[in-house]
Amino acid sequence: MRELEYYRGREQTYIKHFFLERYLEKVAYHIGWVAKDFVYVDGFSGPWRAEHESYDDTSFMIAIQALRRVASGLAERDRRPRMRCLFIERDPKAYDELRRAVEGISDIEVRTLCGSFEEQIPKIVDFVDNKFALTFVDPTGWTGFGLRNIQPLLQGRGEVIINFMFDHINRFLGSQTGTESSFDDLFGGPGWESAVAPGPRREQRIIDFYASRLKELGNFKHVTSTRVLKPTSDRSYFYLVYGTNHPKGILEFREVERKAVSEQERVRPDAKQTARVERTGQPELFVASDTDEDVSFHEEQEQRRDEAVARLRSLLASRKSIPYEDARSQVLEIPLVWEGVFKDIVHEFADRGEAKLLNMEPRQRRVGKGVTIAATQ
Numbered sequence: 008m009r010e011l012e013y014y015r016g017r018e019q020t021y022i023k024h025f026f027l028e029r030y031l032e033k034v035a036y037h038i039g040w041v042a043k044d045f046v047y048v049d050g051f052s053g054p055w056r057a058e059h060e061s062y063d064d065t066s067f068m069i070a071i072q073a074l075r076r077v078a079s080g081l082a083e084r085d086r087r088p089r090m091r092c093l094f095i096e097r098d099p100k101a102y103d104e105l106r107r108a109v110e111g112i113s114d115i116e117v118r119t120l121c122g123s124f125e126e127q128i129p130k131i132v133d134f135v136d137n138k139f140a141l142t143f144v145d146p147t148g149w150t151g152f153g154l155r156n157i158q159p160l161l162q163g164r165g166e167v168i169i170n171f172m173f174d175h176i177n178r179f180l181g182s183q184t185g186t187e188s189s190f191d192d193l194f195g196g197p198g199w200e201s202a203v204a205p206g207p208r209r210e211q212r213i214i215d216f217y218a219s220r221l222k223e224l225g226n227f228k229h230v231t232s233t234r235v236l237k238p239t240s241d242r243s244y245f246y247l248v249y250g251t252n253h254p255k256g257i258l259e260f261r262e263v264e265r266k267a268v269s270e271q272e273r274v275r276p277d278a279k280q281t282a283r284v285e286r287t288g289q290p291e292l293f294v295a296s297d298t299d300e301d302v303s304f305h306e307e308q309e310q311r312r313d314e315a316v317a318r319l320r321s322l323l324a325s326r327k328s329i330p331y332e333d334a335r336s337q338v339l340e341i342p343l344v345w346e347g348v349f350k351d352i353v354h355e356f357a358d359r360g361e362a363k364l365l366n367m368e369p370r371q372r373r374v375g376k377g378v379t380i381a382a383t384q
């Protein structure tokens with residue numbers, strides 16, 4: 008993908024592409040190591056506001072380049088899975104650009120479809136052919152990916168990352184006139200009204216509700232999300248909502264989140280400073296990253312850590328003892344709770360006498376695979 012300079016003024020897209028590139032590389036490598044096929048589906052491909060003629064700042068080209076790197080890494084270890092991509096774009100002009108941009112690519116199998124994502128679901132399911140597929144859904148609004156309409160694809164063997172455009176959706180949730188049926192589509196049926204009602208934690212209620220519907224209708228074992236902020240304020244832009252059946256998927260998703268968060272924290276002070284200078288016309292003396300105005304992320308991480316403590320406590324109350332990896336995949340569903348944070352929490356439980364760690368090796372200092380966490384009362 009292109010460096011940050013190419014994304015000035017749309018830093019949220021940089022973070023989205025950063026996330027997609029890293030997660031796709033991870034999952035393609037893991038699947039390519041054990042399976043004969045890896046499939047990637049981009050339901051809303053674009054190009055969309057691409058600024059570079061090589062399309063290096065589009066999700067479809069970023070994916071092709073990532074899959075090439077994975078294929079060559081795997082080939083060095085004598086593994087040659089079939090890498091297949093399917094790109095869907097509804098707008099005929101953008102589709103034409105997409106088709107021209109990928110024609111001639113032969114090292115990765117690339118197919119394109121012109122039409123709406125929902126209407127193409129039967130063809131997409133045929134293309135996936137019951138293999139593992141990562142599907143990326145990156146719409147411009149809240150329509151075109153109704154959970155019930157895309158259910159046959161979600162219930163396949165793969166994973167999904169959906170860009171839930173919170174900022175956009177939120178504006179329309181406030182003025183519901185005429186949009187009720189499209190919100191039924193978005194959330195996979197009625198029942199969303201109380202989640203969107205005014206009151207405390209409304210944003211969290213909306214995301215949790217969407218995640219629970221995705222889990223139910225997609226038949227996923229784990230669903231989680233990560234929040235991408237507006238570049239120049241501390242408000243949410245969108246959430247990447249993720250569904251998987253694989254405990255390892257949750258672990259990798261959180262690991263990519265850890266890197267993306269640090270990238271986001273690096274990028275936003277500059278974007279804020281640029282916006283301030285543009286607004287006031289006054290150049291500033293210090294570089295933006297010298298100041299520490301962004302405390303919101305740390306506050307949020309503290310709250311998430313408290314949630315993780317509560318979840319581990321309730322797991323121990325209901326199961327009495329639980330293998331480390333099982334507990335990890337449940338607790339890491341909580342955003343911003345990374346594996347290192349979870350390990351610290353487990354050790355605090357043990358230090359307080361709230362849990363015992365069974366099957367630790369004699370010289371093992373940190374909890375990990377093979378250990379069982381047991382309640383002490």
Ligand SMILES: C[S@@+](CC[C@H](N)C(=O)[O-])C[C@H]1O[C@@H](n2cnc3c(N)ncnc32)[C@H](O)[C@@H]1O
Nearest residue numbers: 051053055065066096097098123124145146151
């Ligand atoms: C946000 S852009 C995608 C950007 C792209 N994922 C990227 O990061 O470079 C959404 C794209 O989906 C297309 N689109 C809109 N509605 C669609 C639908 N129902 N089905 C398929 N494509 C659609 C738009 O024309 C636009 O090109």
